[in-house]
Amino acid sequence: MLEKTIEKKLREAVKKAGGIALKFVSPSYAGMPDRLILFPDGKVAFAELKAPGNKPRALQETRHRLLRSLGFRVYVIDSVEQIGGMIDELHAS
DSSP: OOHHHHHHHHHHHHHHTTOEEEEOOOTTSTTOOSEEEEEGGGEEEEEEEOOTTOOOOHHHHHHHHHHHHTTOEEEEEOSTHHHHHHHHHHHHO
16 A cells, blocks of 8 residues: 555545644655644644555654654554544544
């Protein structure tokens, strides 16, 4: 499965669950996650999308650690099956 297919499924699932999954682009700060996930009540997370079995690059891992240290949730998603768990976790928080 391609990364863009997983990304499309993520967008659709987040929308169906009442949120939005915005494409996140930070031209002056490389390595940031692909999507900003926003749900009602101020629930925010970042999602890094990867093709199955692929891992984030070192710079991406550095950015993930930074975001987590600031209190944000960062998910690395490389399969459609992970999407529901991410949404459930965000709704429960």
